[in-house]
Amino acid sequence: GQNIDQPTEMTATEGAIVQINCTYQTSGFNGLFWYQQHAGEAPTFLSYNVLDGLEEKGRFSSFLSRSKGYSYLLLKELQMKDSASYLCAVRDEDYKLSFGAGTTVTVRA
Amino acid sequence: ETGVTQTPRHLVMGMTNKKSLKCEQHLGHNAMYWYKQSAKKPLELMFVYNFKEQTENNSVPSRFSPECPNSSHLFLHLHTLQPEDSALYLCASSQGLAESYEQYFGPGTRLTVT
Numbered sequence: 001g002q003n004i005d006q007p008t009e010m011t012a013t014e015g016a017i018v019q020i021n022c023t024y025q026t027s028g029f030n031g032l033f034w035y036q037q038h039a040g041e042a043p044t045f046l047s048y049n050v051l052d053g054l055e056e057k058g059r060f061s062s063f064l065s066r067s068k069g070y071s072y073l074l075l076k077e078l079q080m081k082d083s084a085s086y087l088c089a090v091r092d093e094d095y096k097l098s099f100g101a102g103t104t105v106t107v108r109a
Numbered sequence: 110e111t112g113v114t115q116t117p118r119h120l121v122m123g124m125t126n127k128k129s130l131k132c133e134q135h136l137g138h139n140a141m142y143w144y145k146q147s148a149k150k151p152l153e154l155m156f157v158y159n160f161k162e163q164t165e166n167n168s169v170p171s172r173f174s175p176e177c178p179n180s181s182h183l184f185l186h187l188h189t190l191q192p193e194d195s196a197l198y199l200c201a202s203s204q205g206l207a208e209s210y211e212q213y214f215g216p217g218t219r220l221t222v223t
Contacts, residue, residue: 033211033212043214048209087152097154
């Protein structure tokens, strides 16, 4: 089976930076996605990495190292509305998407 | 609003009932998915349809029966469920199955089996 690990919870202060790590072991690799899910709502797409390196989108950045089976999502200038669960998902050689259990980020004032 | 709608949003059913979940996407996508999300667990892929054809059944028990009459609509028919089937059921769609296509999720149906 696929194995995707990410921390369960993280807490940070408004205006700070938080880095959410994700490690994976999958049968093949066809891209890594990050999704944001607020409580009671649908997951929404944040970023996609298929090549090594950093992808930046405003306050959010995502990094991938395929050789290490590792990614991180960096959230800068944290806002209260960033309190949510962040899901790491990997597409395997059969193009199936497997998700981690999610990291709940709590932003404190 | 992601362009994917699901009804009902909440459902309580007994173990002997039969009910159906509905998903509709207004994005012109060709692929649709059913996921199960249980508390503190990863999203579990259940079924995948591409151009109305089922391409994936992830070892789902037969008490869950999907139906995809066209590329815009997806149903999940439920019968003789168990209490452990209580979860959030999410529908998603994507333009296709290729690696770069992100999935757009509906708000989910919160199912409680009593």
